[in-house]
Amino acid sequence: MTDESKNQNQLSRKERMAIPRQKMPEQDPNERKKNFREVPHGLTPEMAIMEARRCIACPKPKCKEGCPVEVDIPAFIALVEQGKFSEAARKIKENNALPAICGRVCPQEEQCEKVCVLTKKYGSVGIGNLERFVADYEREHNEIEIPKLPPKTGKRIAIVGSGPAGLTVAADLALLGHDVEIFEALHKTGGVLIYGIPEFRLPKNIVAKEVDYLKQLGVKVHTSYVIGKLDTVDELIEKEGFDAVFVGTGAGLPNFMKIEGENLNGIYSANEFLTRSNLMAAYDFPDCDTPIKVGKNVAVLGGGNTAMDSVRTALRLGAENAYIIYRRSRTELPARIEEIHHAEQEGVQFNFLTAPIKYIGDENGWVKAMECIRMELGEPDSSGRRRPVVIEGSNFVLPIDTVVVAIGNSSNPLIPQTTPGLKTNKWGNIEVDPKTMLTSRPGVFAGGDIVTGGATVILAAGAGKVAARAIHRYVMGMPLIDPETEKAEKAETAEA
Amino acid sequence: MNKILEKKELCEKVHQFRIDAPRLVAKAKAGQFVILRKDEKGERIPMSIGGLDRKNGILTVVIQEVGKTSAAMNTMKAGDYFLDVVGPLGLPSHVEKFGNCICIGGGVGIPPIYPIAQALRDAGNHVTTIIGARTRGLLIFEKELGEASNRILISTDDGSYGTHGFVTTILKKLIDDGEKIDMVICVGPVPMMKAVVNTTREPKIKTFVSLNPIMVDGTGMCGACRVTVGGKTRFACVDGPDFDGHEVDFDEMTKRMKMYVAEEKISYDRFKADHNCRLEKQIEQLNK
Numbered sequence: 080m081t082d083e084s085k086n087q088n089q090l091s092r093k094e095r096m097a098i099p100r101q102k103m104p105e106q107d108p109n110e111r112k113k114n115f116r117e118v119p120h121g122l123t124p125e126m127a128i129m130e131a132r133r134c135i136a137c138p139k140p141k142c143k144e145g146c147p148v149e150v151d152i153p154a155f156i157a158l159v160e161q162g163k164f165s166e167a168a169r170k171i172k173e174n175n176a177l178p179a180i181c182g183r184v185c186p187q188e189e190q191c192e193k194v195c196v197l198t199k200k201y202g203s204v205g206i207g208n209l210e211r212f213v214a215d216y217e218r219e220h221n222e223i224e225i226p227k228l229p230p231k232t233g234k235r236i237a238i239v240g241s242g243p244a245g246l247t248v249a250a251d252l253a254l255l256g257h258d259v260e261i262f263e264a265l266h267k268t269g270g271v272l273i274y275g276i277p278e279f280r281l282p283k284n285i286v287a288k289e290v291d292y293l294k295q296l297g298v299k300v301h302t303s304y305v306i307g308k309l310d311t312v313d314e315l316i317e318k319e320g321f322d323a324v325f326v327g328t329g330a331g332l333p334n335f336m337k338i339e340g341e342n343l344n345g346i347y348s349a350n351e352f353l354t355r356s357n358l359m360a361a362y363d364f365p366d367c368d369t370p371i372k373v374g375k376n377v378a379v380l381g382g383g384n385t386a387m388d389s390v391r392t393a394l395r396l397g398a399e400n401a402y403i404i405y406r407r408s409r410t411e412l413p414a415r416i417e418e419i420h421h422a423e424q425e426g427v428q429f430n431f432l433t434a435p436i437k438y439i440g441d442e443n444g445w446v447k448a449m450e451c452i453r454m455e456l457g458e459p460d461s462s463g464r465r466r467p468v469v470i471e472g473s474n475f476v477l478p479i480d481t482v483v484v485a486i487g488n489s490s491n492p493l494i495p496q497t498t499p500g501l502k503t504n505k506w507g508n509i510e511v512d513p514k515t516m517l518t519s520r521p522g523v524f525a526g527g528d529i530v531t532g533g534a535t536v537i538l539a540a541g542a543g544k545v546a547a548r549a550i551h552r553y554v555m556g557m558p559l560i561d562p563e564t565e566k567a568e569k570a571e572t573a574e575a
Numbered sequence: 576m577n578k579i580l581e582k583k584e585l586c587e588k589v590h591q592f593r594i595d596a597p598r599l600v601a602k603a604k605a606g607q608f609v610i611l612r613k614d615e616k617g618e619r620i621p622m623s624i625g626g627l628d629r630k631n632g633i634l635t636v637v638i639q640e641v642g643k644t645s646a647a648m649n650t651m652k653a654g655d656y657f658l659d660v661v662g663p664l665g666l667p668s669h670v671e672k673f674g675n676c677i678c679i680g681g682g683v684g685i686p687p688i689y690p691i692a693q694a695l696r697d698a699g700n701h702v703t704t705i706i707g708a709r710t711r712g713l714l715i716f717e718k719e720l721g722e723a724s725n726r727i728l729i730s731t732d733d734g735s736y737g738t739h740g741f742v743t744t745i746l747k748k749l750i751d752d753g754e755k756i757d758m759v760i761c762v763g764p765v766p767m768m769k770a771v772v773n774t775t776r777e778p779k780i781k782t783f784v785s786l787n788p789i790m791v792d793g794t795g796m797c798g799a800c801r802v803t804v805g806g807k808t809r810f811a812c813v814d815g816p817d818f819d820g821h822e823v824d825f826d827e828m829t830k831r832m833k834m835y836v837a838e839e840k841i842s843y844d845r846f847k848a849d850h851n852c853r854l855e856k857q858i859e860q861l862n863k
Contacts, residue, residue: 264794266612266619266659274796303661305794309602333798335808342801342808342827344834351797359618359791365845368618368644369791370838444830491795492813 092135100202101130108424112394115278115362118421122205122212124164131159133197134204141194142206147541148247150174152191152206159209168217169224171210176250176293177243177540179218179285180272182211185537186415218288225295229256234554237262237321239306239494242270243536244327244527246293247543248550253296255551260299260321262306267358270329271528272536274358275350277388279395280418283357307493312501312523322554323522325546326509327539330528331491335484336380340438343446345372349385349485356392374480375399378449380435381485382407383533387418389483390427398481401427406434406454406467432456432467436474438482449479487533498523508532515559516546524550577660580633582653585715588640589683590649591625596660597632605690606668606785606817609636610793611648612659618644621790621812623762624663625686626719634660637686637715643842646850664793665816668694669783674757676700677749678724679742679771681707681763685716687785688762692723695760701725705745707767711736743770756780761820765829772820784820786811788832803827 104120105111111118122130134156142152150171158167171178187193187207195203217223234257238245241263249259267273269286294300306312306328315321333348335341347355352371355361359369373396379389382405393401403422405412408431412419423429432454439448453473456465490507502510502519509518509525516524526542528534549559581593599609603624610619626635640646651657668691676695680688685706696702704724708714709732721727728745729737738745742763749756756778761771762785775782788800788811795813802811805822809815 264661265792266661274792303659305661305664308663309598332795332810332813335798335801337808342803342831344831348798351791351799354791354797360616363616364838365842367616368842370835370842372834372838443833444827493794 090132095133095135096197096201098129098133100133100205101126101208103205103208108421108426111279112391112425115395117282118279121215122208124162124212124216127159127164127209127212128162130205130209131156133201134160135196137196141196142191142204145191145194146174147190147537148175148544150191150210155213156204156206156209159213164213164216165220165222165224167209168213168222169226171213172226174544175540176247177289178210179214180243180281180289181537181540182207182209182214183281183285184272184276184535185210186535188416190537215285218285223292225292226254228254228296231258232256232555234258234322235260235320236550236554237315237319237324238327239312239324240264240270240327240329240527240529241268241290241300242327242329242527242539243272244329244539244543244546245270245325246290247540248325248327248524248526248547249293249298250296251544251547252550253293253298255547257551257554258299259297260301262304262310262315263300263302264305264328265358266303268300268302270327274354275385275388276536277353277357277392279391280388305493307497312494312498312520316522323524323550325516325543325550326494326518326523326525326529327527327543328491328494328529330488330533331493332489333484334487334489336435336486338435338437340440340446341484343438343440344444345374345446345480346438346482346484349379349381349389349483350488352389352483353385353392356396362396371396372481373398376402376477376479377481377483378402378404378435378477378479379483379485380404381487382412382414383485383487384414384418384535385533386483386485387414387422387427389485391422391425393481393483394425394427402477403427403429404433404435404449404451405429405431407464408432408456411464434467434469435482439476446479446482449477449482451475451477488528490529490532494529506532514545515549516542517549517553517559522553524553576656576658579651579653579655579657582651585637586713588649589637589713589715590640591635591637591686592648592651593626593628594634594636594657594660595632596634599660599662600627600629600632600634603627603634603663604667605670605694606687607663607665608687608787608793608816609634609660609662610664610790611636611657611661613644613648613651614658617647617658619659619661619791619793620644621664621787621793623684623687623785623787624690625716627690635686637683639683642839643846646843646846650850661793665812666814668760668785668817670694670698672699673781674700675755676702677746677756677759678702678704678720679706679746679759679761679763679767680704680716680720681742681761681767682713684761684763684767684785685714685720688760689716689719689723691760691762692720696723696725700758703728703749705730705742707731707742707745707763709733741770742767743774746771746774750774750778750780759783759820760785760817765825765832768820768823769825772823772825776821782820783817784823785816786818786823786828787816788828789834802831
């Protein structure tokens with residue numbers, strides 16, 4: 080163990096860069112496609128220290144800027160290198176209350192790891208893997224510490240929705256001494272982390288543990304409590320006496336393609352398919368009461384993370400052929416590379432440049448086939464991606480028993496409909512000032528998918544951070560943006 | 576967790592529950608629904624609101640045993656708790672001064688007619704309620720609806736009570752007799768709602784139906800409850816449950832409600848086997 084006794088200063092940059100990126104051990108694809116257990120096993124302590132040694136501690140670390148919640152990445156990695164794993168977890172928690180979750184589901188390759196100086200030549204430091212490792216270590220060794228909380232401010236904040244945005248706001252405000260109450264419509268806390276992301280990617284006991292942490296910080300959680308139906312946002316302020324409200328209700332309504340036969344039996348939205356499997360544990364039917372139907376041939380429409388989650392869930396529920404049907408090509412797939420890779424290893428069949436045009440049903444109203452058409456890529460569209468163009472006459476019929484439509488969500492109307500004066504854009508998303516997340520209503524803030532449309536866990540958490548800062552200032556009677564920060568920002572803009 | 580304060584059997588396999596739910600009851604309006612979950616492994620099932628005791632904060636729901644979940648719920652007793660009672664969900668029934676309103680209920684669609692009839696009468700309408708059942712013994716809520724309505728008319732399929740025939744037999748007679756009807760609202764089994772809508776289609780009487788398709792979350796998130804209304808897909812949980820009956824594609828809805836018939840049977844058979852097993856053991860013990 081002489082290597083491990085060398086501290087950070089004793090290793091030269093060259094030595095550090097010579098260490099290969101540590102590969103996280105995983106369940107074998109043929110085995111795991113038959114179970115719902117988590118795919119990667121996590122790093123061992125030895126691997127974590129080795130991985131931490133790869134960090135060359137740049138004087139101007141780009142990784143920190145690449146993180147939507149500005150975790151002090153070099154500092155936590157230095158602690159890992161010293162074997163101080165739980166301290167490292169606490170370092171992350173200064174900025175991010177949900178490290179075990181973010182370590183698993185953040186698209187690090189697009190954020191912190193993308194800007195790591197090692198990325199191009201050597202492969203980036205495995206920041207996400209390390210984050211996951213330290214959070215798991217702290218939890219598994221029962222070393223989670225509740226930070227000392229400041230005196231109570233007496234201010235009360237209501238949070239609508241317990242997904243990543245709401246949980247982040249709750250943690251940050253509880254740490255500042257406010258009384259925080261979360262109102263969740265479903266019967267379990269965690270929003271998309273519970274109903275959407277499957278067990279094999281994010282074990283539910285980990286979400287429960289992170290929620291427990293918030294409860295230990297004093298956050299109260301009300302489940303099965305539908306704001307907009309039971310109380311309105313206005314009633315939370317006027318009748319229940321909350322000083323501010325944060326709306327983080329997520330991307331609510333599933334989109335369908337509006338093609339012929341879409342209401343045939345066997346056609347699910349990804350939300351329903353995943354909710355049945357995850358939240359309602361339909362994979363355990365009939366031990367659990369909620370059923371799910373998965374036939375031999377399953378087609379999942381879409382190419383995002385939700386599509387990958389759905390198609391991999393279908394395999395685990397017994398599909399013989401699980402297809403991804405995506406209208407663009409492989410390069411345009413919006414899912415994380417890791418998820419695509421995992422799906423391929425498990426035997427998912429990708430049909431690129433293909434779009435369904437109608438469903439064909441049997442006499443009992445069940446889908447039995449899907450008529451598709453081939454596409455080719457034309458000129459780039461407004462998103463910068465090449466637009467798929469129909470190849471006339473290329474129609475073909477694909478026999479199918481189950482379809483999962485994973486083409487995105489529109490915003491849930493419950494809150495906008497019942498909150499007079501709350502401005503939304505043409506997609507129904509709530510409009511906010513991006514610097515404060517303040518909506519058109521004083522004291523009402525919003526963030527996450529209800530503002531941006533379907534995005535990622537960490538972007539929602541990032542929005543939660545911004546909102547928490549502004550909510551704190553709002554309830555304490557300070558200007559929402561620190562005047563000093565504003566001055567500095569203005570100066571910067573003027574210089575530029 | 577919501578406590579069952581009272582429970583009684585209304586007729587075979589149909590039980591009425593009075594559940595402590597003060598916040599929900601304070602907000603709920605006629606025509607809305609709730610989602611119940613019995614226990615940790617239980618399904619979320621939508622249930623119509625069958626009464627709102629605003630003074631005491633008590634919610635009434637009536638559950639008919641049709642499968643495992645409803646059977647298991649009907650074994651619950653006063654003092655037991657539902658793990659979750661979520662709501663009020665959906666949009667309230669359209670209540671305004673229409674004039675002469677006919678409220679029609681069938682089976683376990685009868686209880687939700689009760690708060691709707693009350694609300695319509697409170698809004699200044701003349702309310703006639705028509706309820707129907709297969710046979711007299713299965714007729715429920717007659718007393719409550721008699722009080723809530725200006726007039727109550729009853730049909731039984733076997734002629735054991737009231738008019739021999741269906742609710743539509745009565746409705747058709749009212750129409751044929753030239754009664755001016757301004758609005759009809761119907762809650763009941765799909766074939767009944769379809770028959771009512773077909774009866775009012777030609778005389779062009781505004782007819783609302785309250786749909787109860789399969790749901791999971793009940794807040795618009797999953798789309799399990801999609802129905803075709805006027806050629807467009809709507810979500811019964813957030814756009815309904817009430818829709819213009821003349822626009823609803825009942826045939827599609829009937830097929831969609833059969834999506835899990837096979838699974839429901841597996842669950843129900845297992846439940847009955849377990850349940851009988853337990854009963855036999857109890858009898859054995861008693862005999863000892």
